[in-house]
Amino acid sequence: MSILSVPSPTQRCSISISRLPLPLPLPFQLQVRRRAKGGKVVMSMEAGIGVMGTKLGMMSYFESDGEVVPVTVVGFKEGNIVTQIKTEATDGYDAVQVGYRRVRDRKLTKPEMGHLHKVGAIPMRHLQEFRLQAIDGFDLNQRLLFDETFKEGDLVDVSGTTIGKGFQGGIKRHNFKRGPMTHGSKSHRQLGSIGAGTTPGRVYKGKKMPGRMGGTKRKIRKLKIVKIDKDLNVLMIKGALPGKPGNLLRITPAKIVGKNIPKN
């Protein structure tokens, strides 16, 4: 409807449609429209709505057949409430903003309190957006439950902030090897050369060098949910997750291209 009303999108859409041999269902046409409009693929889309949680620690989990699985336990504080729904019409992209972790009113700024008060939500510290392909089925102040979003056996992507390690050298930061230990050498843990001489006349961009290590955002992909405990409100995810116990984690369905993410 909107496409037909505007002339220039109509032309682009018609061109792309004419290229395709067969008529396609509506969602795919929408995707085509998005692709044609920007001329680039939007890679930051999520495969589905996710939740935020708190890392609690790691433990072993014995499967029924005796296999030992290292799992990370994720707990959930009060939160995971929809605070805003962004649409293509109003904001230029489709997204659902979710808040997590209830705090006292005094901990937030007045603009934040106003933003949350507008939808009648509790004061929450972390607000994050999930860019989705379709934002139907979400209401403001809606509570997202992790046991409805996920089930045992699902694959998830988990992102969080890694453990900060400060300013580190090449050996720790980039797994460089040590220099000579004997024969009068003095360069045991140093970089050595950082490039060639006259010909480039500069150090290449991206050269691995000492610097601040850790404390960055990291996403671990395609981890399996081993168990969901509704009594204690915890999620057991196979493998290691970023950060220390107590860290904020962002858990979304795993992106598998061709399955829940379009293949272009």
Add this chain to the structure above:
Amino acid sequence: MASQVLLQQALFAPKLSFPSSSRNVALISRVPSTPISWRCTPLIAKPSFVVRADTNLDGGGEATEDVPSDNAEKVSEGEAEQVSDSEAPKSPRKPRVKLGDIMGILNQRAIEASEKQRPTPDIRTGDIVEIKLEVPENKRRLSIYKGIVISKQNAGIHTTIRIRRIIAGTGVEIVFPVYSPNIKEIKVVSHRKVRRARLYYLRDKLPRFSTFK
């Protein structure tokens, strides 16, 4: 005469030190200072009054001994009151699971579930144990492992023990997770008296210390 005087002084000195401390205690507790000072001067002035001073000192000691017992009783009464006060508000509180306690609770629950499947004896270092293990690939036969526990790592559900034994002249050590469902039975056969939490010295010892029938 001189020797007698010296003897009297020698006797006098320790008595002075002890009574003075007791009198100080008495001062702090109850007795007023004036009578004590009055009594002190004649002691120093006239040695003939030593006998009377001794009797008075003994009486003073007894008096001071009574006082601290009263104080102790008062202190104990206060403690009892404090305990009773603290107990009252605790009872109406509702139990709430904190996020920091969840790891402990999960481990405890997992251990209890494992105990239901198969009870686990209390295993200590130095125990000689017999373990029946079901290998996943060969479910028809149970492998039996016997050996002495030379170490134990407590890590919740992943508690492990290291078992050592000499087989065919070779020392063999195997690590078993205690609460694994693959272990069908753990039996403590006997116990040796050991004085270490880790018996790694058995590796350097004679083989007969790691041999069992």
